[in-house]
Amino acid sequence: MSRTSGTATVVEATFAVLQDAGRPEGASWGIAANGALDQFAYHYGNALVGNPTSLPSLEATMTDLVVRFDEDSVVAVTGARAEVTVGGLSARTHQAVVVPAGWELAVRDIRDGMRSYVSVFGGFHGADAFLGSVSPDRTLGFGLDLVPGTTLSCGDGDRLDLSGRQYAFPECAPPRNPLLAEGELGVLPGESRDLFEDRAGELFEGDYVMTDKTDAVGARLEGRVPRRLDAGEILSRALPIGSIEVSGGKELLVLNRGRGLSAGYPVVGVICTSSMNALSQTRPGGPVRFVPLTIADARRLRVREAEAVQSVRARMTTIIDPLRVATSEERRRRGGNAR
Structure with a gap:
């Protein structure tokens, strides 16, 4: 035709x-x-x-x-x-x-x-x-x-x-999202969560603020950064979209759709796909709060x-x-x- x-x-x-x-x-x-x-x-x-x-x-x-x-x-x-x-x-x-x-x-x-x-x-x-x-x-x-x-x-x-x-x-x-309120981002456990032990839970204890240092590769969020207990070297590797990397300092780095290999930072959590859509609409200076989510709930949001x-x-x-x-x-x- x-x-x-x-x-x-x-x-x-x-x-x-x-x-x-x-x-x-x-x-x-x-x-x-x-x-x-x-x-x-x-x-x-x-x-x-x-x-x-x-x-x-x-x-x-x-x-x-x-x-x-x-x-x-x-x-x-x-x-x-x-x-x-x-x-x-x-x-x-x-x-x-x-x-x-x-x-x-x-x-x-x-x-x-x-x-x-x-x-x-x-x-x-x-x-x-x-x-x-x-x-x-x-x-x-x-x-x-x-x-x-x-x-x-x-x-x-x-x-x-x-x-x-x-x-x-x-x-x-x-x-409307049936599980998360406005500004809440659903998070699954990250592959390096055990390196933080109990301090990984600090991720859910306060708000974070979107900075103006954000693009298709990643977004930087200011707020309480869980401190890693194990300082051993981590090899660069492929990571899923939504990985929350703890790179040190006062910011978290969330890997976006344009991400390449990790720089070797530990991943304390992974933001679910549905919440990555919400994060993409968060303006610099806007607050977000991480909420623990089960795999079943993440799938439920995706299916919905x-x-x-x-x-x-x-x-x-x-x-x-x-x-x-x-x-x-x-x-x-x-x-x-x-x-």
Whole structure:
């Protein structure tokens, strides 16, 4: 089937990139996973626009993003709270909206979080991929930073007939976390917990503050640092995303999606996947508190997020699929009957 695509042109951007789920299979090559730092918001946005699988989206960090679409497009904004407008008219986050041809979608005043995601029906395309992913890797110098004038194609093999679509798509606010309060991060025991003995529990005795020394590789948190009792050497090795390293001093280092090998520091705990999404939305100066979590509870949170994404995807697909208009080639393949 031939591809029909519209285009999206970046009108305003400061810290924004083209982002997807990353490259988890790169671990066997020593390549960091990277990908959207808030994986839930990224997948949820794709589900809201009816994409059957998650496709590249735009990720804006703490700064405004304005994009103009040259064809009618179904778009959704997820992640941090923000002021969203379509052609100057107010729109909501976590709700698919139609952006008419020639109109601009603006995401401004990102607040109560760090990152907003813009997803479009059919995804954004036109950037180089590495190991099947367009996600930036700062260590390798790979990735597409969005600047004014950047133009991407968007859409899939079919286009949508949005004529007369005057009413809004359903608002689908994401579910609340059933186990953790706002600012709480679920933590599993780390591989080096025994090196701290009873002092490992100090991790849960007070708040920590996100510093401005944070990026895709790791985040530094100020607060009470458990003191290691065994000073023996630890070899550098691969560690999971969310590992809490005790490097000495007054800070903890949490390894993010762009992490490489450990520098040989002990790992007192590992933040669960769902809580890493929350951490990615914590602004510098924001407080967080570690909460012990069982493996069963961590799985429960992960499954709950996956079910939320799948539920919204199924709901929106039933609404958006009937709006598809097949290409001429697809109509010929079907014997001349368009959907």
